Amino acid sequence: SALQDAILACLQESAQVYASSLQCHAANLGSHFVGEGGSATSPEGTAALALAAVSQLCEVRAGSPGFSSDIPQLEEMAGDLSVETMVDCIMGAAVGVTSDAEGLEALQLSLGTAKLAGLSEECCERWELLLKEKEARLTEAAIGEMIARAMKCRGLYGVSQALAEYNSRRQSSEKDEDTEFSLPMSSFPGLDDASIRKAAETFYSSLLAPSEEGLSANVGAGDAETRAKAREKVQDAVVGAYRDLFEAVVGEKKAQGGDASFFEHTPEQVKTLLSV
Numbered sequence: 001s002a003l004q005d006a007i008l009a010c011l012q013e014s015a016q017v018y019a020s021s022l023q024c025h026a027a028n029l030g031s032h033f034v035g036e037g038g039s040a041t042s043p044e045g046t047a048a049l050a051l052a053a054v055s056q057l058c059e060v061r062a063g064s065p066g067f068s069s070d071i072p073q074l075e076e077m078a079g080d081l082s083v084e085t086m087v088d089c090i091m092g093a094a095v096g097v098t099s100d101a102e103g104l105e106a107l108q109l110s111l112g113t114a115k116l117a118g119l120s121e122e123c124c125e126r127w128e129l130l131l132k133e134k135e136a137r138l139t140e141a142a143i144g145e146m147i148a149r150a151m152k153c154r155g156l157y158g159v160s161q162a163l164a165e166y167n168s169r170r171q172s173s174e175k176d177e178d179t180e181f182s183l184p185m186s187s188f189p190g191l192d193d194a195s196i197r198k199a200a201e202t203f204y205s206s207l208l209a210p211s212e213e214g215l216s217a218n219v220g221a222g223d224a225e226t227r228a229k230a231r232e233k234v235q236d237a238v239v240g241a242y243r244d245l246f247e248a249v250v251g252e253k254k255a256q257g258g259d260a261s262f263f264e265h266t267p268e269q270v271k272t273l274l275s276v
Contacts, residue, residue: 019080026089029053047103050094054110057086058117084123087114091127095134104135143230147237155202160241162190163248185252196249197262203242204264207273235274243267 029046061067067081079085087110094107108131115124151157166188173181185191246267253260265273 015081019085022080022086022089025053026093029090029093046094047098047106050090051106051110051113053090054087055113058083058113061117083114083117083119087111087119087123087127091130095127095130098134099138101135101138104131104138107131139226139230143233146230146234150234150238151241154206154238155199156238156241156245158190159195159199159245162188162195163245166191184256185248186258191249196245199245200262200264207265207270235271239267239271239274242270 029049061083091107091110094103094110098104098107108128111119111124111127111131148157151160163185166185169181186193246263250260250263252258
């Protein structure tokens with residue numbers, strides 16, 4: 001009948017508008033949340049908005065016959081109207097910009113909400129895997145920041161950077177016969193005796209009064225076991241930096257008959273002290 005045809009035409013048009021709107025708004029999800037100051041987009045706000053969008057759309061789907069899968073005339077648009085497409089659009093936009101544990105938790109809740117609305121196990125497992133991978137990357141990034149803070153707080157950052165640069169230039173010289181680099185380490189900027197002594201003094205002082213800012217494993221995207229492993233990685237990095245400096249300086253001083261007595265602890269002793 002003409003009435004039925006008109007109703008179906010309206011349904012088809014509505015389905016097309018919904019699919020287009022979903023893709024458009026999902027693609028611009030981050031721009032819908034304005035952060036502090038009125039100009040910056042907040043990744044955390046984007047994840048929260050994604051959760052709100054999924055929750056509201058799932059609620060709408062539950063009360064709207066237009067999403068029913070038993071309407072033959074809408075069969076060709078079943079993919080665009082599916083829960084899977086909704087999740088792919090919204091999660092795809094939000095996961096990339098999410099940068100903290102709270103955001104990941106919001107996206108995990110989004111999956112749980114969508115699953116109650118009929119999200120397939122395959123789609124859910126795929127996004128759960130992507131979230132775990134994202135969590136792992138965020139954890140590694142957080143550990144890297146913690147290592148940098150620990151090195152700065154304990155006075156090793158500058159000399160470690162200088163030593164890395166010195167070793168890099170020396171190795172490049174060894175590989176390239178046309179490049180000559182014969183500067184002794186003690187004459188290299190940042191590795192002179194005064195810089196090394198100052199770094200050692202700061203480091204030993206930090207051993208007496210450990211800096212929680214530098215060594216606390218505050219990795220929000222992980223559980224207690226993950227935080228413990230993060231703390232261990234930070235401590236290993238600090239010990240490793242001290243070991244590299246100790247061995248390089250002591251080695252040169254011995255070769256030149258110089259004095260390295262300002263090193264009060266061996267790397268093994270430092271490792272023990274940091275583990276207490």
